[in-house]
Amino acid sequence: MSSSSEAASSPAAPGDRLERVDTPALILDLDAFEANVAALHAYAAARGVRVRAHGKAHRCPEIARRQVAAGAVGVCCQKVGEAEGFAAAGIADVLISNEIVDAAKLARLARLARRVRLGVCVDHPDAVRALARACTDADARVDVLIDLDVGQGRCGVVTVDEVLALAREIGAAAPHLRLRGLQAYHGSAQHLRAPAARSQAIAEAGARAAHARDALRHAGFACDEVSGGGTGTFAYEAGSGVYTEIQPGSYALMDLDYRANAPDPALPVMRQALGVLVSVMSVRSGHAVLDGGLKAVSVDSGPPSVRLDGWRVRGVSDEHTVIEPADARGVAADSGLVPALELGRRCVLDPGHCDPTANLHDWIVACRGERVEAVWPVLARSASR
């Protein structure tokens, strides 16, 4: 084995115990993951909505395959590169729940659409025309969702007139483009802390989507699909009578930002399945240092927490997380209260935000209790394109 390839090899092998795993490493608690997937699918099935698992949360084809095996109709994702990766892994129905406007990307998208059922979102007539050209050139058929801004204030169109104008553009490009319906994802509702606030935001989103859907049908267009909903709100979309499909991703992994939502007592609670395994690399009288930092765990939604009784996270830098003694309420405490940590001891960081954390790793180490069951590749960083 060459020196350069040693680091590129996977951090663990099936059968390893956790304390043998090379760190930092992304780990998945399979019991929690499977419980989350089962709970989501049972909830959706009872309400008659389809589940399209969001692959952007993990970018891991093996996780996507398990979500499809559990009943998901396929995956959604944000990038052509992700769609290519999931399709190559055998996912036969992929929705790019995002706008693609670049000619080179559209050419890749059209080529991919000859191999799998592929959908994409649009919010501009120019983008529809560019998509139509690419699909005509490749003789490909693509499903199109009109992206409706239902409160997020990011991409998407706002008015019924805009929706109808896009529907006409899509219709003009038949049979290469087929209008499937509406993308109506309300991203900023996902982390409203109170269940009543989340429920209210989705009630409004559903009303906007229903209004656009009815306008499309009244004008003679098809609108078979209204897709949206994430981990913070999927139950409200599922019960809306408007949404036909939900798109949760984080539910399978979980993170601190979703755990900070006040739970709705009527809904399933998802368990923390994702973690970042790290090792103690330095010990001092008042603190200790772990061997993973900003390049192993994302802090855009706040710092990680550490699963280690008597300790809390003080700070995170590029390659280090500093932890300090804390009392049971998590308040910084006198270091005399806790025993010193041993160099090399493994512990787990719970990430603030699962999606960009998974994106920092090449491998997900899937564990059953303290034992590694499998090691799964994550798509290359270039899936961001």
Added chain:
Amino acid sequence: MSSSSEAASSPAAPGDRLERVDTPALILDLDAFEANVAALHAYAAARGVRVRAHGKAHRCPEIARRQVAAGAVGVCCQKVGEAEGFAAAGIADVLISNEIVDAAKLARLARLARRVRLGVCVDHPDAVRALARACTDADARVDVLIDLDVGQGRCGVVTVDEVLALAREIGAAAPHLRLRGLQAYHGSAQHLRAPAARSQAIAEAGARAAHARDALRHAGFACDEVSGGGTGTFAYEAGSGVYTEIQPGSYALMDLDYRANAPDPALPVMRQALGVLVSVMSVRSGHAVLDGGLKAVSVDSGPPSVRLDGWRVRGVSDEHTVIEPADARGVAADSGLVPALELGRRCVLDPGHCDPTANLHDWIVACRGERVEAVWPVLARSASR
């Protein structure tokens, strides 16, 4: 070409113009990069200190080779995986400016030390003994720096007694271990905004390092090297008369956090060389959306800025950056003030923090003006181990 491999290919080819580069892509302005490297080396050479370029900032072997060609004695880095990657690329002198305590990592480190000159830092007697065992088993020779905490409050020892105890442990493991001197990096001084505050912090760090160095020599130990200093403070270490080697990394690339430091008028100003090229993917009346977000640019030191007159960054999410009209002072402005952006138009985000941003990409697109000159690979994500 298989569908899955298209995304893994590089985002550009030499000769491409910037508007053809697939986005999001990490770009390097070669004129600015070369000016930064020249300024740093001229400054250090005039003061008789060596430059050991910090490879953690870019993780790019080709950049490291150019830094060595410009006069750096070698690179430093934080991880065994980085050291393996730089060594495989031909860098013959590598310092791991960090603690390594895991037996499997130490075995890799010892194997690598048979191929290149390798140094590593220690702050605990147990770690010295584990390192000595690994080097004895591999019959390898490793240079050791005692990590002295000169104000950072992270890793490192504090007292002269601890320094001497480590020196004795290192001495007991001769010839496999050789005490080279002190690692005395003051990380938290790098972003003190006032030059006087940075200068004062390094004056104190240098005094602590000199005290430890003198104690080592008084006790009969060698201390040929005092290494430390980053982009925010290298001039003060270089002029201290204590430090023999400086370890700047970000200086070659730059980011908003370093640009927020008030400059010292006596010192060279580094230019922004790194950027993240993105495309306009959605336009609305009051804002536009760019096709790179948290997976393309790190926000741990604050959001990126956008190089686009009349616009500023409103927010960053996983795969999107939302920009809005702004007046010349950067204050949100009426959208009537700026012309609408065209779908697909390229623009550049300046990252808040260069190190974790480079870590999000597989490739660095090196540009001369608007034209791509070369495309360089970044080490795999598993270099984090």
